[in-house]
Amino acid sequence: MWRQAHHRQRAHFVTMAVALAVGLVCLGHSGWIYTKAFIAQQLIGATWQRVQAGQIDAKPWSWADTRPVAKLTLAHGLRALLVLEGSSGRNLAFGPVHDPASVLPGQLGNSVIEGHRDTHFSALRDLRLGDRVGIELPDGRRASFAVAHLQVVDSRRSRIVLDSEAPRLTLVTCYPFDAIRPGGPLRYVVTADWIGPTPPGRGGSPGDKRGERTSGPTGPT
Amino acid sequence: MAATHFRQHVSWERITNWSGLLILLSLALVWPAAFAVEPGEELPARELRAPELPARVQSGSLLLKSASDAPAVEAMRVHTGFRAEVTGNIARVQVSQQFTNPSDDWVEGLYVFPLSADSAVDELLMHVGERVIRGDIQPRDKARAAYETARSEGRRASLVDQERPNMFTTSVANIAPHSSITVEIAYLETIARRDGRYTLRLPLAITPRYNPGFGTGTDPASPMAARLAHAASSVLGVNVTPERVTSPQQQVSIDIQLAPGFPLQTVESLHHQIATTSDDRAVSEVPAGDSLASRSVRIPSGDSLGRHISLKESDLPADRDFELVWTPAVMPDVQAAVFAEHAGAETYAMLMLTPPQQQSRSVERREVEFIIDTSGSMEGPSIEQARAALQMGVDRLSSGDRFNIIRFSNTASSLYEEPQPVSEASRALASHFIASLRAAGGTEMQPPLELAFATAPTDGLLRQIVFITDGSVGNEAQIISLIRKNIGDARLFTVGIGGSPNAFFLQEAATAGRGSYTYIAEREQVRARMEDLFRKIESPALVDLSVQWPGSAKSELAAPVPGDLYAGDPLVVLARVTGLPAANQALTLSGRTHGIAWVQQIPIVSVTQQAGIAKLWARERIGALVRQRNFGGDAAEAQAAITEISLQHHVVSEFTSLVAVDDSPARPPGVVDRSEQAPTSAPAGSYWANTTGFAKTATAAPLTLLIGLACFAVAALLYFPIYLRPGHARRFGSM
Numbered sequence: 001m002w003r004q005a006h007h008r009q010r011a012h013f014v015t016m017a018v019a020l021a022v023g024l025v026c027l028g029h030s031g032w033i034y035t036k037a038f039i040a041q042q043l044i045g046a047t048w049q050r051v052q053a054g055q056i057d058a059k060p061w062s063w064a065d066t067r068p069v070a071k072l073t074l075a076h077g078l079r080a081l082l083v084l085e086g087s088s089g090r091n092l093a094f095g096p097v098h099d100p101a102s103v104l105p106g107q108l109g110n111s112v113i114e115g116h117r118d119t120h121f122s123a124l125r126d127l128r129l130g131d132r133v134g135i136e137l138p139d140g141r142r143a144s145f146a147v148a149h150l151q152v153v154d155s156r157r158s159r160i161v162l163d164s165e166a167p168r169l170t171l172v173t174c175y176p177f178d179a180i181r182p183g184g185p186l187r188y189v190v191t192a193d194w195i196g197p198t199p200p201g202r203g204g205s206p207g208d209k210r211g212e213r214t215s216g217p218t219g220p221t
Numbered sequence: 222m223a224a225t226h227f228r229q230h231v232s233w234e235r236i237t238n239w240s241g242l243l244i245l246l247s248l249a250l251v252w253p254a255a256f257a258v259e260p261g262e263e264l265p266a267r268e269l270r271a272p273e274l275p276a277r278v279q280s281g282s283l284l285l286k287s288a289s290d291a292p293a294v295e296a297m298r299v300h301t302g303f304r305a306e307v308t309g310n311i312a313r314v315q316v317s318q319q320f321t322n323p324s325d326d327w328v329e330g331l332y333v334f335p336l337s338a339d340s341a342v343d344e345l346l347m348h349v350g351e352r353v354i355r356g357d358i359q360p361r362d363k364a365r366a367a368y369e370t371a372r373s374e375g376r377r378a379s380l381v382d383q384e385r386p387n388m389f390t391t392s393v394a395n396i397a398p399h400s401s402i403t404v405e406i407a408y409l410e411t412i413a414r415r416d417g418r419y420t421l422r423l424p425l426a427i428t429p430r431y432n433p434g435f436g437t438g439t440d441p442a443s444p445m446a447a448r449l450a451h452a453a454s455s456v457l458g459v460n461v462t463p464e465r466v467t468s469p470q471q472q473v474s475i476d477i478q479l480a481p482g483f484p485l486q487t488v489e490s491l492h493h494q495i496a497t498t499s500d501d502r503a504v505s506e507v508p509a510g511d512s513l514a515s516r517s518v519r520i521p522s523g524d525s526l527g528r529h530i531s532l533k534e535s536d537l538p539a540d541r542d543f544e545l546v547w548t549p550a551v552m553p554d555v556q557a558a559v560f561a562e563h564a565g566a567e568t569y570a571m572l573m574l575t576p577p578q579q580q581s582r583s584v585e586r587r588e589v590e591f592i593i594d595t596s597g598s599m600e601g602p603s604i605e606q607a608r609a610a611l612q613m614g615v616d617r618l619s620s621g622d623r624f625n626i627i628r629f630s631n632t633a634s635s636l637y638e639e640p641q642p643v644s645e646a647s648r649a650l651a652s653h654f655i656a657s658l659r660a661a662g663g664t665e666m667q668p669p670l671e672l673a674f675a676t677a678p679t680d681g682l683l684r685q686i687v688f689i690t691d692g693s694v695g696n697e698a699q700i701i702s703l704i705r706k707n708i709g710d711a712r713l714f715t716v717g718i719g720g721s722p723n724a725f726f727l728q729e730a731a732t733a734g735r736g737s738y739t740y741i742a743e744r745e746q747v748r749a750r751m752e753d754l755f756r757k758i759e760s761p762a763l764v765d766l767s768v769q770w771p772g773s774a775k776s777e778l779a780a781p782v783p784g785d786l787y788a789g790d791p792l793v794v795l796a797r798v799t800g801l802p803a804a805n806q807a808l809t810l811s812g813r814t815h816g817i818a819w820v821q822q823i824p825i826v827s828v829t830q831q832a833g834i835a836k837l838w839a840r841e842r843i844g845a846l847v848r849q850r851n852f853g854g855d856a857a858e859a860q861a862a863i864t865e866i867s868l869q870h871h872v873v874s875e876f877t878s879l880v881a882v883d884d885s886p887a888r889p890p891g892v893v894d895r896s897e898q899a900p901t902s903a904p905a906g907s908y909w910a911n912t913t914g915f916a917k918t919a920t921a922a923p924l925t926l927l928i929g930l931a932c933f934a935v936a937a938l939l940y941f942p943i944y945l946r947p948g949h950a951r952r953f954g955s956m
Contacts, residue, residue, distance in 0.1 A: 019936040019939065023936065025929075026925040026929030026932060027926065028929075029921070030925040030926040033920050033925075034922060087916040114918050115918060119922070174919035179923075182921050182923075182924060183917060
């Protein structure tokens with residue numbers, strides 16, 4: 001009788017310990033995601049200053065395969081986000097990313113920036129129509145955009161059109177914002193239209209680098 | 222009392238213990254999933270409705286890939302090389318596909334590629350180092366089983382499956398890290414004179430098909446679309462297409478040996494810059510420049526030398542179909558020939574006829590319903606071409622005719638309730654309507670056709686339907702069947718738009734509608750091609766055609782002879798003939814042209830067995846059997862007949878595949894592999910070529926946070942019954 005009870009106690013204790021251990025690992029993992037998202041932005045911030053000082057190929061850390069391409073201000077009073085080039089999962093862990101298939105923000109065409117709904121782009125849910133979104137490029141030029149559309153789309157059925165007749169900014173994150181499980185098909189898409197460069201920048205009008213990408217298909221030749 | 226208490230105690234403890242274990246177990250199950258669905262990863266399960274997924278893909282790709290922070294793996298590439306030999310009316314084309322694996326893993330490569338619907342694919346060669354392994358034709362399931370066995374044993378293998386009549390998949394197993402495997406596929410195709418030209422068409426890009434009810438078949442960016450499509454259609458009977466497209470990334474090289482058998486007037490490539498060499502090696506370089514004219518080579522007439530043609534730049538993005546067009550120096554009015562290939566007692570014969578050119582315009586009054594596709598896949602240059610073509614069609618109508626315009630995407634609407642007489646006012650309104658058309662939405666072809674068939678034709682008028690589309694639908698059979706059921710005395714003509722239209726659909730729809738088809742690939746061609754179409758529309762050149770074989774010969778035609786033959790359209794009849802007399806072989810073709818009887822005797826010319834007429838017959842016969850089945854024939858019977866013909870003639874069909882398997886293992890045991898589908902290029906200027914997909918923008922942080930908290934809750938739950946209940950102290954105290 002006693003041996004049986006003892007045995008049960010032990011099993012009980014082991015289960016409890018395992019539950020605690022798994023719980024700790026899980027919390028650690030999720031904490032690490034948030035920490036990485038925060039620290040990476042700090043590191044990139046330092047790099048951004050070097051980039052703006054003229055060191056175009058500055059990297060946030062020595063083995064980085066990406067570079068900051070823009071500074072994004074979602075709303076007044078919010079910390080500005082540094083946008084990385086290339087929409088890989090790794091880059092997304094460090095900051096919002098610029099889709100390299102699209103033009104850089106402020107150029108003629110649609111510039112696509114994506115971010116995690118749980119970290120950097122959680123603030124997208126607070127954007128309202130007409131809100132201003134600011135962009136600063138490495139050369140110091142700035143552009144501001146006004147939110148024109150808020151949409152929820154199914155990523156399996158939609159694509160983002162890259163052509164547009166004026167500079168445009170598209171911000172994308174996962175939807176719904178409170179979902180627990182990652183990997184869902186829905187996306188929250190914020191489209192913002194260009195309303196002009198704002199001083200103090202070097203002034204150059206956005207879109208003057210349109211040569212980097214032809215504005216549309218080559219068409220019949 | 223104490224005993225009862227104790228029993229209760231035990232059961233309570235048991236429950237908490239068990240529930241704790243259960244929760245832990247379920248966590249252990251959820252755990253890998255939590256990591257697997259991290260952002261930045263390719264996750265087939267997300268693009269899928271769950272049951273479509275074969276078990277292997279599910280387990281394999283979910284667990285194989287490392288966590289989210291692994292660097293994005295460089296995508297597998299497929300370099301395609303075409304080597305074509307055109308002899309007279311037959312083209313023998315070899316397609317080599319080099320699968321390059323730039324990653325550190327062993328990879329199974331999948332690639333969906335287009336071919337023309339009437340190409341008889343009959344050969345597969347796999348190059349492994351110095352060795353060449355020849356593929357064998359087998360029933361599809363057997364071929365797949367042989368391939369899968371080889372794949373799981375680490376041996377190199379390749380498999381060519383037909384997914385749709387003009388869409389094929391190559392699978393290549395066990396490509397070593399940082400290496401490549403080349404497979405070669407060969408096919409035969411007939412090249413007939415159409416509208417005074419010979420055209421060799423090499424489809425290079427795919428416009429994703431739209432499946433009503435499912436949107437675009439699979440996600441155009443789905444990493445494993447090929448696998449899913451087959452699983453979905455074989456398990457669930459769901460019509461899903463296997464393509465995965467991106468902006469043009471894959472590269473092609475093209476090399477053509479042209480021996481037309483007659484003096485050439487021109488040789489021209491419609492969309493790509495080419496360099497042409499005559500057989501005497503005199504190079505006639507195409508001058509640099511970008512205009513359409515600069516891509517054609519004008520050759521002094523009377524020159525009957527063969528030509529060697531290659532792309533000016535050795536590698537080009539595969540973003541539009543390659544079309545090589547050549548014209549003879551002397552254009553006979555009627556061209557007819559019969560070629561025969563002997564195989565034992567049987568003879569396979571191919572009859573080719575180009576009917577007399579139509580000079581006079583008919584005076585018959587017409588009622589034309591134009592249907593124009595304004596779905597999303599038409600966006601870009603396609604919709605402009607479609608609008609221009611439609612405008613020309615309206616301009617060409619004469620007073621006394623009636624017309625209507627129906628536009629469709631996922632909805633359909635028409636300009637008028639029913640066809641209206643042509644007048645200044647109706648023309649002006651039509652022009653305004655045409656100018657307002659924009660491309661967006663899905664492709665639901667049934668409603669516009671139903672609209673067109675809904676109104677009865679006005680008495681005394683010939684009802685014609687002109688259907689302008691890129692044909693990017695997945696439910697082709699359903700639409701063609703609808704046309705066939707409702708066509709009555711009307712005629713349906715298709716106008717294929719864009720860089721890579723679905724030629725299979727356009728031709729089959731025109732056949733079902735007893736009309737003809739034409740393609741417009743570029744803006745500059747709209748006028749010329751629409752002229753070709755108007756010539757056909759305005760009256761058929763030959764009707765009531767029939768073929769009589771000499772003597773007591775019995776023939777089995779691959780497909781029935783079409784009832785109407787339009788100006789400029791070739792007639793190609795493939796037949797299996799027995800009992801052909803040894804001498805005095807000539808075939809009699811009869812019909813009527815403009816109410817007058819028309820008869821022509823054509824001598825039968827014997828050719829060597831390598832010509833491939835038997836294979837072309839087999840392919841055409843398979844096409845006819847598929848048509849019969851789609852229009853209500855017995856499916857099992859059709860499958861048996863198709864399988865038999867394909868195995869006998871060594872050609873790929875929907876029920877037979879080519880498989881090549883290496884004997885020696887390449888992948889070491891214990892090393893895992895993963896599958897990857899190389900995306901096919903979308904046509905330049907199309908929606909897919911100029912759009913971007915979505916990244917995975919959610920982290921697993923909330924999920925792991927929740928799981929962590931749940932674990933703590935379980936621990937607490939376990940803690941309480943032991944240490945906090947009153948019985949605890951007493952029991953342990955008495956120990």
